[in-house]
Amino acid sequence: MSEEIKGKEGRMPQLWEALVTLGVLVAVLAVGIIVFGVDPHVPMFVGVIAAALMALRLGYKWETIEKSMMDGIYKALQSVIILIIVGILIGVWIDAGVVPSMVYYGLKILKPSIFFVAVVLICSITSLATGTSWGTMGTMGVAFMGIGFGLGMNPAMTAGAIISGAYFGDKMSPLSDTTNLAPAMAGTDVMTHVKAMMLPTATVYIITLIIFGALGAMQYHGGSADLSRVEEFSNALNAAQGGIFTINPLLLLPPLVVIVAVALKIPAIPGITLGIICGAILGLIFQPDCNLGSLFQFGIDGYSFSDELLEILAATTSEDTQYTMTRLLESGGIMGMMFSVSMTIIAMMFGGIMEETHQLEVIVNELKKFAKGPAGLVTLTEVTCVVSNATMPEQYIAIVVPGRMYAEEYRKMGLHPSVLSASLEGAGTVTSALIPWNTCGVFIKDTLDISTAAYAPFAFFNWMMPLATILFAFLGLTLKDMDNKPYKKKAA
DSSP states (O other), X not given: OOHHHHXXXXXXXXXXXXXXXXXXXXXXXXXXXXXXXXXXXXXXXXHHHHHHHHHHHTTOOHHHHHHHHHHHHHHTHHHHHHHHHHHHHHHHHHHHTHHHHHHHHHHTTOOGGGHHHHHHHHHHHHHHHHSXXXXXXXXXXXXXXXXXXXXXXXXXXXXXXXXXXXXXXXHHOTTOHHHHHHHHHHTSOHHHHHHHHHHHHHHHHHHHHHHHHHHHHHHOOOSOOOXXXXXXXXXXXBGGGTOSBOOOGGGGHHHHHHHHHHHTTOOHHHHHHHHHHHHHHHHHHHOTTOOHHHHHHHHHHOOOOOHHHHHHHHHHSOHHHHHHHHHHHSOOSTGGGHHXXXXXXXXXXXXHHHHHTTHHHHHHHHHGGGOOHHHHHHHHHHHHHHHHHHHSOOHHHHHHHXXXXXXXXXXXXXXXXXXXXXXXXXXXXXXXXXXTTSHHHHHHHHHHTXXXXXXGGGOHHHHXXXXXXXXXXXXXXXXXXXXXSBOOOOOO
């Protein structure tokens, strides 16, 4: 808030007043999500109402409160635009055969002797290609649980491998809603955010693969393996084997274009748009059913199978494979991103009021007493994300609330916003799967038919990630200044 406005209206809130606002948000979200199983949007809006009422109590005029909401939304507009473009990209890439080709070639690496490693890799590829951990676990994950049972593998270890791979992709894919939400809350762009996560995430991922390689060698003792479900799904993707998409290595080019765009520091919006254009051109070349009309249609509504393609699936595959195909590939589009877009807008309305009226400031002033320096602030962020996942049991909220709480404090310490966004995903996204009553924990239990207590010890990627984020911060390897250069401690 400018000094001029601060002088005209509103007083500094007391700590208890700010905690009341936050307490209302936590309570309504917890009741809505745990008791009634609803999406977090309307409960979040109740939090906006609570913040606005407290702002009125503090002496702010409605015009100022309304402007603070608009200012909050404005800060996230770039991310909203990226989410919309990503929706288009997913719909186009599926129609063009890009995502099916990525999944098809991923399935080819499945070998019984390296079962757990292959599961992590394939779930990673699927999640990277689709941007969804839930979609990956609900399709590939279910299939791998059955295959693991047939091979005599420990089901808890199988589930841990599935979850580790699915959340790696969800955390790192520019197509993922959480990967776009975190930089929106922190105030940076998605490509800078992904690069900021690379070092600790790659380290944990490699360690995860090594552990699962060792566990696989201990668990698997040879013998025949029934991979018929994987083979059937793989064939259903490939038109040359009776499937519905033309699979070609050249269709892996669009993701490569986006990766190169990141490496060349091309901004996120044109970089992702290049991926859309490349995918559309290749789709028109390789896919018989792909045309300009279908690209426009699926770009807005998301990909969906035509009646003709569904008939082909029904005639050539089992019901399980049909379910997997539709569950995994019927997604994307602008409308498919409206869940995340609306969540971002409502969250920024709340954050805008809380920041303008200094309610977040007084809470953070108390909490930052526990944070000694930048690494301490990262640690505090990780802890807050985990607590948020437990008390407001939804991973979106575990990114939104800490993101808005600490954004200003990171700036005051001279830290680049990507340090905050990477910290948010280092705990907010991945630890949601480790809490039984979180929406993610409930989904995994219901989908993979295994308790959180059983799989959590083997979800190595998920519980090691926040620890690695903290460790790398204390080592100074992931701390960047406002110019995105290695952070140097300011002289006293």
